[in-house]
Amino acid sequence: MTAKKSNGGSAPHIHLKTTRTRANRISGGGESEGGQHMEICETVHHNGFCILCRDGSASFKENPLFMCNHCPRVMCRLCMELPLGTEDTILGEDVSFRCICCHMTMEKQGALYYGFYYRDGTTVLQSFLRIHASLELSSRAEISAAPILFIHLVLIDFETTGSPFSFTHSFLQPYFTSRGIEYREIAYDIISAPGAYLKTVGQIIKALKNSFVWEHVVIGISTHSDNDHGDLFAGYSCDDGEKHYGSAGSDEFLEIILRPWQSLLDCAKETYLWLLCCGSIVNNSDSSIELQRAVVHHKLSTTIAFNAQHFQPSFASHLLLAFTEQVLIERCPIRLAFGEMLGQSYKLGRHTDVLLLTPLEASLQISKFTWGDTNFRPWGGFLPIQCPSCGCTNSWHSAYARASGDKTYVFECKNTTCDQSFKFSQPKGTTMLSAGRKQGCSWMEVPVEPLLT
Ligand SMILES: [Zn+2]
Ligand SMILES: [Zn+2]
């Protein structure tokens, strides 16, 4: 790995020319940079894969998929045992189909499943519909084929080898039998060439607008961030004839980088921002406030950020894959899915905490997810590998102190001539998560007070 890949370092702070237009924020429509108007249409994109066997179908004749009239799920012909001679009847115009997941939700008492109904609620089949399957997913899950747009915004000449962002798109492609999934990567330099960025985005939006209303827009930003100020690297600045990166405050940066996409964001049902950069953007309180403001301003439904000082995006690969599977495909709301997503990526927790920002009325709900390990990361805290006073390694012996309901770990140096010790108290409001829990280790959720005023 080259030093430049993900380490922040520092760069001169640049003031970008933001013309903050509190543009069209009315949900359901917006003017994009090119003036194209977009509208939300409430089409139901039925799933392309059977909710039970999770298989698609090469042709209608071979294995028809029955679309549920109550949800976007489908069930295939091979998963059900249709009585002989009923195939024509069930395809009748006055017949509706209810998938077994909807049925289970509606009929908590476990009533017989008939699948096909006439308008008056009477069943089409004489006896119950036999289903050959077990439930592999949650009964609330889908195998969604709603259009997804990935936008990867990468600092110009920034090395993103090993970035998990592009492979999430490759992972999802087989789920989309037709189009309905797009990936765009844009190298930006909004310091020396802001016009070029606007133009590129304008052209992309124009092309994308003709295809779908993108229900899910996932934006990844890959850049460095300034270790001191939490500024984000925005492009090249040319001082004394030398070309080097310049950085900008997170609100200026996000305004310029996101505003051109706002019409797409406004039309989308869900928008996700993955900040694949070093942690100073959330660790620095000024830049953290600016980030929180930008998240509300751009109406992002979810923002995910990391606080490791030298964050390596490739370590977030499992988390991103779990996100595509559980949130984008199975359509589990991200806050519900997040514990499970983290459970599949516990090693990430040795490297970084994960921040999840979601809107809450006029403010934000912010959670910090920390991996705690009673031996190495007590309450998610930093325990050095070496005693900083005497230089010994393997130097800690721990005592678990429980005083007046306060669960505190104390680590003391084993070196008898050294009096170095560390104390780790349980952060206020900590919830231990069960997914991915191991002996003495677990992800924990800690609520973070938003800094918005
Ligand atoms: Zn099936
Ligand atoms: Zn259904």
Ligand SMILES: [Zn+2]
């Ligand atoms: Zn020591």
